[in-house]
Amino acid sequence: MNVQLPTEVVLIDVCDCPSDLYLHSDGRTCGKVTSCSVDNGGCDHECEDDSHGEFYRCRCRSGFKLSENKRSCQAIDPCLDNNGGCQHHCTNNHGRAQCQ
Structure with a gap:
């Protein structure tokens, strides 16, 4: 009897971030939690953080x-x-x- 074993093994990485960071959409890198990083800051279109990520403002697209x-x-x-x-x-x- 000739048994052939699989030659490829697929490993799946599961990334996690410390509680003060969030996982980017790429699923591999972490970023600082800012007002805009959670639910787009509640903004319809664009959310813009200040340089420290503490305050934000919403902006709208043209039109x-x-x-x-x-x-x-x-x-x-x-x-x-x-x-x-x-x-x-x-x-x-x-x-x-x-x-x-």
Whole structure:
């Protein structure tokens, strides 16, 4: 009887970090826990830490503005400001004024 044994063994590493650090999305490296590293700081779009990671602010992508709660982003309607620069009719096209 001829028995063939597997020639490859796959090892799976499980990484863990000390309690004051968190595991990066690569699953292999640890990073300092900051306001933004947990749930994106509660921000809709972007979270920006200060240099010490103690304070943060939320920022919105182009075409959006930060709402009063300082975390959520609202789409900007450019037609509400000076009719979007249009002479006649302005249509909001995903945050951009489209004149007709």
